[in-house]
Structures are given as C-alpha cells and as structure tokens.
Amino acid sequence: MSGQSILNQPLLNKGSAFTKRERELFNLCSLLPYQVNTLEEQTNRLQEQYNQLKRPIIKNAFMQNIHDQNETLFYNFILRNLKDILPIIYTPTEGEYIASYSHVFHRPRGVYLNFTESDQLEHVLLEAALQNGMAPKDIDVIVVTDSEEILGIGDQGVGGVAISVTKLVLYTALAGINPARTLPVVLDVGTNNQKLLDDPLYLGWRHERIRGDEYDTFVEQFVDCVRTNFKNAFLHWEDFGVDNARRLLTRYQPAMSTFNDDIQGTGAITLASIMAALKLTDGSMTDQKIVIFGSGTAGIGIADQIRAYLETRCNLSKEEAAKRFWCVDKPGLLTQDLTEGDYVITDQQRVYAHSKGEIKDWKLGNDKQHPQLLDVVKNVKPTVLIGCSTVHGAFTEEIVRAMAEHCDHPIIFPLSNPTRLHEAKPADLFEWTQGKVFVATGSPFDPVEYDGQTYEIAECNNSFVFPGIGLGCIVGRTKHCTDQMIFAAANAISECSPSTKSKDRTKSLLPDINDARHVSAKVATAVVREAIKQGESRRQFEDVQKVVQEFMWEPKYAEYELMQ
Numbered sequence: 001m002s003g004q005s006i007l008n009q010p011l012l013n014k015g016s017a018f019t020k021r022e023r024e025l026f027n028l029c030s031l032l033p034y035q036v037n038t039l040e041e042q043t044n045r046l047q048e049q050y051n052q053l054k055r056p057i058i059k060n061a062f063m064q065n066i067h068d069q070n071e072t073l074f075y076n077f078i079l080r081n082l083k084d085i086l087p088i089i090y091t092p093t094e095g096e097y098i099a100s101y102s103h104v105f106h107r108p109r110g111v112y113l114n115f116t117e118s119d120q121l122e123h124v125l126l127e128a129a130l131q132n133g134m135a136p137k138d139i140d141v142i143v144v145t146d147s148e149e150i151l152g153i154g155d156q157g158v159g160g161v162a163i164s165v166t167k168l169v170l171y172t173a174l175a176g177i178n179p180a181r182t183l184p185v186v187l188d189v190g191t192n193n194q195k196l197l198d199d200p201l202y203l204g205w206r207h208e209r210i211r212g213d214e215y216d217t218f219v220e221q222f223v224d225c226v227r228t229n230f231k232n233a234f235l236h237w238e239d240f241g242v243d244n245a246r247r248l249l250t251r252y253q254p255a256m257s258t259f260n261d262d263i264q265g266t267g268a269i270t271l272a273s274i275m276a277a278l279k280l281t282d283g284s285m286t287d288q289k290i291v292i293f294g295s296g297t298a299g300i301g302i303a304d305q306i307r308a309y310l311e312t313r314c315n316l317s318k319e320e321a322a323k324r325f326w327c328v329d330k331p332g333l334l335t336q337d338l339t340e341g342d343y344v345i346t347d348q349q350r351v352y353a354h355s356k357g358e359i360k361d362w363k364l365g366n367d368k369q370h371p372q373l374l375d376v377v378k379n380v381k382p383t384v385l386i387g388c389s390t391v392h393g394a395f396t397e398e399i400v401r402a403m404a405e406h407c408d409h410p411i412i413f414p415l416s417n418p419t420r421l422h423e424a425k426p427a428d429l430f431e432w433t434q435g436k437v438f439v440a441t442g443s444p445f446d447p448v449e450y451d452g453q454t455y456e457i458a459e460c461n462n463s464f465v466f467p468g469i470g471l472g473c474i475v476g477r478t479k480h481c482t483d484q485m486i487f488a489a490a491n492a493i494s495e496c497s498p499s500t501k502s503k504d505r506t507k508s509l510l511p512d513i514n515d516a517r518h519v520s521a522k523v524a525t526a527v528v529r530e531a532i533k534q535g536e537s538r539r540q541f542e543d544v545q546k547v548v549q550e551f552m553w554e555p556k557y558a559e560y561e562l563m564q
Contacts (some may be wrong), residue, residue: 003027010018010071011132011180014557017042028228039076039557043422046077056093061104063089064097067169068107075555078173083513087444092418094166095151101159102196102203110161110184115210115218116436122225125183125395129230137230140181140474141236144222146189146276148241149262149297150207152390152421155241157191158204163239167261167466175520176552177465177474178225183233187222189215207504215244234473234481236261238467242384243497245297246304246348250447257473265462266298266388267305268469269510272438274306274384274489275458276497276509277427277438286314288324291382293373293423294389294416295329300348302386303327307351308483309490326380327352333371335359340370340454374399381406387414387423395424397432404433415460426457440509456498458509463516464493468523475551476528476537485530492526517552524548 006026007013014022016037023029037045038493046066053059063085067074078085087093089329096106111128113121119302129136147160153217164184172178174361190207191197197206210218226235235258237249249260259265278285288305292299310321327349328332331340338345345353362379364371377385379400385403387395395414403410414423426439430450439448440460469489473481494500496519511519525545531537532544541547 001026003031007031010068010074012560013070015042015070016074017557018142019559020105025562026560039073039555042070043076043080046073047080048203050077050081056088057096059085059088059523060093060097064106064109068109068492069531072555072557075173075179076168077553079113079517082173082516086513088231089169090463091151091286091461092420092443094162094461095153095418098150098156098159098162099153101156101162102201104198105203107434110165110186110187112158112161113222113342114188115190115203115207115214116205118218118221119223119475122229125185125222125225126229128183134180137327138181139183139230140177141171141234141470142183142226142230143238144170144185144187144235145238146240146244147185147191147402148239148244152417154388155193155196155209156190157193157194157196157202158188160239161186164484167236167238170463171467171470172553174463175471175524176517176554177467177471178553181382183230185222189218191356202547219248223256227256231472232477234259234470236470238262238527240297242297242300242346242348246300253480257478257481259466259469259473260301261462261466262297263301264305265466265469266415267302267489269460269462269487269493270386271301271306271309271464271487272413272493273413273440273458275410275490275494276458276500277409279494279500280438280503280505281409283409286308286316286324288411288498289326289380289382290324290379290384290386291328291373291376292386292388293385293394294391295327295334295352296388298415299329299386300346300352300387302388303352304348305483305486309487312483313487315330322351325352326354326382328373328376330370331370332373333359333376335370338370359518367430374402376400382410383407384411385413387416389423390416390421391423392416392421393424393431397428400429400432400437402425404436407436409436409437409438412549413442413460418443419443419445426455428517430455438505438509453506455506456508459513460510463508463513464519465523467516468492468520469527471520471548471551472527472531473525475524475539475548476531477539478527478531478536479538480536482531482534484534484535485506485527485536488526488530489523490520495523521545521548521552 070491143164145160150156167184172179190209196202237260307321310316429437429450440458445457496511528544
C-alpha cells in the first residue's frame with residue numbers, strides 16, 4: 001500500500017502523525033500538511049472539536065466518523081474520556097442511532113449476512129476477515145445479532161449491526177482486544193417492525209422475520225462456518241429475542257466457546273452487584289428472596305445465573321434454588337396455570353413459575369385476582385427487587401415502602417435502559433427507604449444526596465463483565481465458557497467494588513468505569529485460572545496475570561517499513 005490507500009484504512013491510518021520518513025516511503029508527502037503531530041496532540045485537537053458539539057446523537061455521529069478514519073486515535077480518545085463518552089457510543093445514545101440507522105447511514109461497517117443470500121454466507125465471512133488483513137484463524141472474537149431485541153427499543157432489523165460494532169468497540173477499549181482481530185455480524189432474517197417495513201429508505205430485507213426450521217438452518221450454517229474456519233474465535237450472541245436467545249445458547253454452548261451477553265453478561269454483573277452488597281451486610285445468598293419484574297431474556301437470564309450460582313456454590317437443588325425467585329411479567333406473577341390473552345409462558349420462564357397452591361392464601365389488592373408486582377412484594381417480602389421491564393416508574397413509592405418495611409437493607413436494581421425507561425430514580429429509592437437501600441442502575445446516574453451523605457450510584461452495566469470474560473476465553477483459548485468461569489468473573493468484579501473494599505456503603509457497589517481496563521484484566525485472569533482448573537483451557541500459564549496484561553492491545557502508533 002501507499003498514498004491514499006493507506007489513509008483510507010482506519011486500522012493503518014495515522015493522519016498527521018505519519019513521520020517525515022514514512023511520508024517519503026509511502027508517497028504521503030503531498031497528501032498531508034507539513035506539521036507532524038504526536039498521538040497526544042491529535043487527541044487534544046479531537047477533544048477541542050468534540051467539546052463544541054452539544055447533542056449526544058451528534059457526538060455519536062462524530063465518533064463514528066473518527067472510527068472510520070483512524071482507529072488508534074479513536075480508541076485513545078475513548079480511553080481518555082471513558083466515563084463521559086461511554087453513554088455516547090453505547091447506551092443510551094446508541095439506541096437512538098440504531099433506530100434511525102437507514103436514515104443516517106453513511107458507510108457500512110460490519111458483516112451483513114442476508115437470509116436470501118445464504119449460499120454466499122461462508123464467502124462473505126471469509127472475505128470480511130481478509131479485509132482486515134487477517135486469516136480466519138486470527139480472529140479472536142465475533143459478535144453476532146439478529147436485531148430482534150435491541151437496547152430496550154425492540155426489533156430494529158438490519159440496523160442492529162451497529163450494536164455488534166459497538167460491543168466490539170468495548171471489547172477493544174475495555175479489554176484490549178486488537179480491533180483487527182474482531183468481526184461484527186448481523187443476521188438479516190427480516191423484521192417484524194412495521195415502521196421499518198413501510199420505510200422506503202429501510203436498508204434491510206423487507207420481509208417479516210423468518211421463524212422455525214428456516215431460521216434454525218440459517219443460524220446453524222453461520223455457526224458451522226465459524227466453527228470450521230474461525231477456530232480460535234469466541235462467539236458472542238447479542239440482542240436475540242426471548243424465543244431464540246436461551247435456545248441458541250443451550251444448543252451451541254456444549255460445542256464451542258460461546259456466550260450470550262443478555263443472558264450471562266447481565267446475570268453476571270447483577271450477581272456481582274448483589275455479592276458486593278451482601279459483603280457489606282454479611283448476608284448470605286441463600287437467604288435472599290428475589291423478585292424480578294420483567295421476565296424476558298434479561299430477567300430470566302439474571303434468574304438463571306443466580307440460580308446456577310445457588311446450585312453450584314451453595315449446594316442447593318435446582319428446585320430449591322428456583323423457589324428463591326418470583327418472576328413478574330406483563331400479566332403479573334408467573335404461575336403454572338397462568339393464561340391471559342395471547343400470553344404464553346416459555347419453558348425458560350416455567351422453571352420459576354409458582355403453583356396456585358403456593359399463593360392461595362395471598363391477599364390481593366387488584367381486581368384481576370392475579371398477583372401484580374405490589375401484591376408480590378407485600379406477600380413475598382423480598383430482599384432483592386430487580387427491574388428489566390422497560391416500564392418507566394414501575395417501582396412506585398408504595399411498592400418500595402412496602403419492601404422496606406420488612407427488609408433492613410433492600411437491594412433494588414432498576415436495570416432497564418435507556419434512561420427514559422428506568423423503573424425508578426435512585427434519589428426516590430433512598431427517600432422511600434430512609435436511606436437503607438442498595439442501588440444499581442442500568443444507565444448512569446449522578447450521586448444522590450440523602451441525610452447529609454452522598455451516595456455513589458453503581459451502573460450495573462455489562463461493560464464491566466463481558467469484555468473481561470471474552471478476554472479470558474481468548475487468552476486461554478477455552479473449549480467452552482462455563483458457569484464456573486462466569487462465577488469467577490462475577491466474584492472478581494465484586495472484589496473490585498469500592499464499597500466492599502472500604503466497608504463504606506456510600507461508595508458504589510461497582511468499580512468506576514475509568515477502572516474498566518483494570519477490572520477486565522482482573523476478570524480475565526480469574527476466568528483463565530478457573531478454565532485451567534476445570535481443564536477448559538487449551539493453554540497453560542505459570543503467570544496468568546502477566547500473560548493477560550501482555551495480550552491487551554494499546555492504542556499506540558506502530559512504525560511502518562517498506563516490505564522487502
């Protein structure tokens with residue numbers, strides 16, 4: 001390569017940072033202004049430009065433009081401004097971009113696998129790896145989505161490719177995965193979003209979503225291609241619908257190193273947050289009564305992860321562990337005999353459905369004669385309340401006060417995002433519980449002032465967990481991603497909790513986002529050690545921590561030489 005072709009490659013482009021010698025070697029002298037900048041000087045210029053922008057969505061577009069020009073500069077800027085920029089490039093702003101994807105589209109990024117062109121699937125995937133100058137065996141991580149359940153905004157069709165891209169940005173920024181060794185993928189299997197189907201500018205396949213055997217065959221074709229050609233890749237599933245997410249994970253988990261962030265990532269970070277709270281109160285996980293409001297992919301994923309922890313680490317049976325959960329969805333409490341309109345309990349939800357006999361003596365306060373969230377809280381007297389409903393304000397003052405009456409330190413996590421969909425404001429939770437509450441949220445919130453104290457609010461964000469788990473599986477070249485490895489990750493995060501380290505409950509339950517790379521290294525180290533212990537790692541290391549640190553890519557410019 002030389003001249004403009006190098007400047008057009010974001011993984012290679014250094015812009016004004018090309019040295020005089022490099023400019024001469026690669027015919028760049030006429031294409032760049034005279035001055036040679038350092039990466040730090042470039043980042044300062046970028047900061048000045050960024051600071052002039054006001055609207056989050058405009059900042060998001062600006063960052064995408066930099067991503068498409070110069071990846072080293074892009075990641076250096078992110079790491080300098082991690083706390084401020086994460087809400088811009090990820091939730092909540094990314095959801096706004098995805099929803100308008102076909103209208104703001106400028107240039108493609110990612111791999112588009114179209115159902116109608118399934119005969120080209122393998123060719124397209126292999127070509128995508130080669131575009132980054134990588135052989136398929138060199139790809140470390142693939143993030144794939146079918147876009148059915150995106151970031152609290154639902155079915156977004158082909159626009160979901162942006163979530164695959166963004167997740168890989170976080171793998172690089174927060175866990176040091178080399179961006180050249182990543183592959184973002186969208187499976188375009190149609191959409192049931194009528195707004196998209198009616199939109200003349202929609203870029204995806206205008207067809208209702210493929211279901212059943214056709215869908216399964218297409219996904220299987222994709223997975224077979226990954227297993228055959230991308231032998232070292234960690235496969236990350238993202239934002240699949242409730243009917244497919246758990247089913248696909250269960251099907252392919254025994255065959256490869258794979259992970260579903262909405263199920264396992266959300267479950268792991270929620271588990272880590274609960275563990276941190278219990279370390280402050282000397283509480284036991286087996287004593288918790290957990291109510292989950294919103295029993296879709298994320299809610300049931302959280303229940304599954306905590307239940308598996310109770311089984312493997314606390315020696316409870318599956319039935320005993322499941323009885324600790326009370327799952328509520330649109331019709332109310334999930335019960336074995338529940339029938340309401342078109343609502344059908346899934347097999348995954350049924351694990352947590354209680355019998356009618358268990359609730360026959362409950363006092364109900366609604367006209368439907370079926371327990372709603374307030375009824376569940378009053379009768380169960382939970383210690384943990386988790387929201388994954390995307391129902392704004394669902395945790396009302398009456399519900400929260402009812403919980404606090406019977407619990408010394410209620411653990412309340414309104415996890416729905418983006419921010420406009422949260423179940424409760426942290427400030428209200430402190431007010432309604434007289435400051436007794438432990439809070440973690442799905443989106444960032446400012447600290448809360450209550451009774452002369454300032455309480456930091458933990459953002460229960462998967463960004464703390466999936467990059468480190470992926471890094472650990474990649475470094476260890478693990479055969480699978482097991483529950484025990486995920487529990488090791490959750491425990492590593494809880495040990496990094498500022499509140500537990502300082503024994504100060506005004507501190508956050510989770511680490512500061514600026515420490516994310518440090519936390520990812522800790523998580524990855526714990527994952528590799530557990531993988532070695534289980535015989536899941538294809539590699540053996542004496543100093544795991546050192547190997548993990550050395551593996552992590554840093555956004556620094558390399559020196560270029562002419563090939564001989």
